[in-house]
Amino acid sequence: MTFKVRYSYLPQQFDDQAISEILEELRLFVPTGDFTLGKPVAEFERRFAELMGVKHAIGVGSGTDALKLPLKALGIGHGDEVITTANTFIATVGAINEIGARPVFVDCDDSFCMDVDQVEAAITPRTKAIMPVQFTGYMTDMRKLMPIAEKHGLPVVEDACQGILADIEGKRSGTWGIAGGFSLHPLKNLNVWADGGVVVTNDDAMNEKLRLLRNHGLKNRDEVAILGYNSRLDSVQAVVGNWLIGQTHDIADKRIANAEYYDRGLGEIPQIRIPPRPADCKRVYHLYIVFAEDRDALLQYCLDAGIEAKVHYPIPLYQQEGLKHLGYKAGDFPVTDRHAREIITFPADQHLTREQQDYVIDTVRRFYATR
Numbered sequence: 001m002t003f004k005v006r007y008s009y010l011p012q013q014f015d016d017q018a019i020s021e022i023l024e025e026l027r028l029f030v031p032t033g034d035f036t037l038g039k040p041v042a043e044f045e046r047r048f049a050e051l052m053g054v055k056h057a058i059g060v061g062s063g064t065d066a067l068k069l070p071l072k073a074l075g076i077g078h079g080d081e082v083i084t085t086a087n088t089f090i091a092t093v094g095a096i097n098e099i100g101a102r103p104v105f106v107d108c109d110d111s112f113c114m115d116v117d118q119v120e121a122a123i124t125p126r127t128k129a130i131m132p133v134q135f136t137g138y139m140t141d142m143r144k145l146m147p148i149a150e151k152h153g154l155p156v157v158e159d160a161c162q163g164i165l166a167d168i169e170g171k172r173s174g175t176w177g178i179a180g181g182f183s184l185h186p187l188k189n190l191n192v193w194a195d196g197g198v199v200v201t202n203d204d205a206m207n208e209k210l211r212l213l214r215n216h217g218l219k220n221r222d223e224v225a226i227l228g229y230n231s232r233l234d235s236v237q238a239v240v241g242n243w244l245i246g247q248t249h250d251i252a253d254k255r256i257a258n259a260e261y262y263d264r265g266l267g268e269i270p271q272i273r274i275p276p277r278p279a280d281c282k283r284v285y286h287l288y289i290v291f292a293e294d295r296d297a298l299l300q301y302c303l304d305a306g307i308e309a310k311v312h313y314p315i316p317l318y319q320q321e322g323l324k325h326l327g328y329k330a331g332d333f334p335v336t337d338r339h340a341r342e343i344i345t346f347p348a349d350q351h352l353t354r355e356q357q358d359y360v361i362d363t364v365r366r367f368y369a370t371r
């Protein structure tokens with residue numbers, strides 16, 4: 001079915017005009033043959049670092065690798081534990097798992113991020129890092145988390161994949177810890193035409209290590225300094241990224257305006273609860289989520305009405321088949337469980353119209369009126 005309010009805005013984002021402009025850039029690029037770690041990657045890294053206000057940005061193969069490589073650079077591996085949050089996209093856990101470490105979950109709070117008050121109880125002698133997730137584009141309470149990490153001598157690597165340009169009192173997502181990882185996946189706020197990722201850091205040693213790790217550990221053509229990976233940001237995707245990166249602030253601002261509009265409309269409906277919106281925190285609404293009574297029925301009603309609403313996520317990670325070996329059991333993370341039952345995601349992207357938003361708000365109102 002074609003949705004009146006669709007979830008994917010890729011056809012609008014990359015319309016005919018955009019495609020022609022990008023293809024023209026690619027037409028100029030291809031004859032250079034500069035296909036691995038070439039000029040477009042260096043340019044994208046420079047512009048990304050500038051956008052984030054950091055010293056270094058390192059382009060890598062995916063958002064997952066943008067989390068994995070900093071952990072690897074910290075020397076984390078088999079037998080080590082990395083504390084992260086119970087409700088996140090599987091890639092966070094995948095990155096920890098890929099280097100042989102064990103993900104240890106703590107529950108979320110209603111910001112959809114890690115409940116920082118529960119972190120200390122999860123620390124063991126095997127804990128080697130903390131990976132907060134700026135989930136949905138909200139910020140973890142980093143002002144509280146950083147002193148806890150420092151007290152225990154634990155590095156923080158931020159999963160900022162959903163949080164580009166989010167901040168707390170102006171300090172940006174991805175810049176709080178030793179490193180922060182971003183994804184350029186087509187569904188992320190700053191997106192390219194395939195997989196891609198970026199790590200940001202202000203630490204010179206981390207920067208050097210990451211540049212080795214993403215390129216087989218090669219110091220130069222002939223010398224291998226460490227064992228690494230093949231995880232370079234693709235030059236073709238860097239061309240796409242360079243075309244788009246100038247729009248990143250506008251994309252965030254548009255999403256924020258859309259979220260505020262929803263908050264006002266949906267906030268008037270008694271069966272809908274808007275999450276806390278602390279004023280000192282900038283949220284970029286990679287996902288726009290509210291709490292809803294009778295969520296499953298509302299979701300179906302919206303789908304039937306042509307609104308492509310979603311749930312992020314209906315089955316908590318710790319209860320997934322593929323993570324059974326971690327030994328968690330139903331009920332271990334009650335807030336994450338409650339979220340799985342109560343939350344609903346509505347499209348809030350930069351290409352959504354006010355008419356579409358009004359239609360969503362009216363549809364939700366109509367649903368509860370019929371109950």
Ligand SMILES: *Cc1c(COP(=O)(O)O)cnc(C)c1O
Binds near residue numbers: 063159182183185
């Ligand atoms: C998208 C995402 C990632 C990384 O995903 P890739 O598909 O590898 O780019 C990691 N963590 C979170 C929370 C994400 O949303």
